[in-house]
Amino acid sequence: MKQVRWFDRKFDFNYEENIFPSIVERLLGTTLRLEDKLSKIPLAKQTIKLDNEWSILEHIGHLSDLEPLWQIRLQEILAGKEFMTAADLQNTKTEQAPHNNKSYTELIGEFAQLREQTLKMIEPLDENEIYKSSLHPRLKTPMRVMDLFLFVAEHDDHHLAKITELNRLL
Template sequence: MNTRPNANEYLPLGEKYVSLVPEGHIAEILQRQYDETLRSLSDLTEEQANFRYAEGKWSLKQVVGHIADVERLWSYRILYIARGDAREFSGYEREVFVQNSPFGQLPLREALKDYAAVRQSTITLVASLTEEALLRQGTFNNYPLSARAAAYVIAGHELHHMNILRDKYLT
């Protein structure tokens, strides 16, 4: 699908992410991001991967793990919606997820391996969906959510965090 979602397909806070996604076919955008993210992060040292730009901030590899975990949640929503089993989806507590994830202790290569597996699964799912399936809707935090919008949130969420990584971690 080559069209971005309409604002009535996602909650207002989703605009922060959807607006970052360039024009194009969403599955191809997800693939390009995958390639760029691995190219940008694969050669970092463990010292760089453990870097935190301020007290209380996540390490770079925790950010990578966060991207993968959030993508898992949004892909789950895409699957339910696209298959016609729309329902009310709830949010999650990101700090709890990061605190209870293994990513801070894993080598960076393992965090990237997890990210790669999740992203490849998302690409396969999104690329297989018909336009009709992408336009189906469920509800997220009392707002409509289309499968298409969820795919754009995944892409925009990664763009958001990769911008932060470039600005605060990789300078």
């Protein structure tokens, strides 16, 4: 089954109930899922690019490349900014980074450190803060703190699924 491209995804943030604790659990689990998944993929497969798309290691590196954006967006929402910082839709950082020159354990370690910083930023938030919002620059829709991190969890899962797909195809 072919996965929908990330930029073709539509998001609906119309729910009102507080699902933030479940979202945080997903964010906590990404590193463990990466470690488990990569420990089962032969090293020879991890740097192969199919159809000039990212390798398995580049998908992991991309998660680290974007983690600072999630942190900036959180700060912008909490500060009451109208718009969040836009992402680089060309993914220049990932395209230029030498992710294939690193081991999966090194890449996951870098991601784990960045994700830990993010989790420390969201841990003290109260219910009023998770309902604050700013406009997402590409989607042109209000995104609450809770929505932002659901978006992040979906982004994590998107790349985990891409890694699974690549492993299967290789």
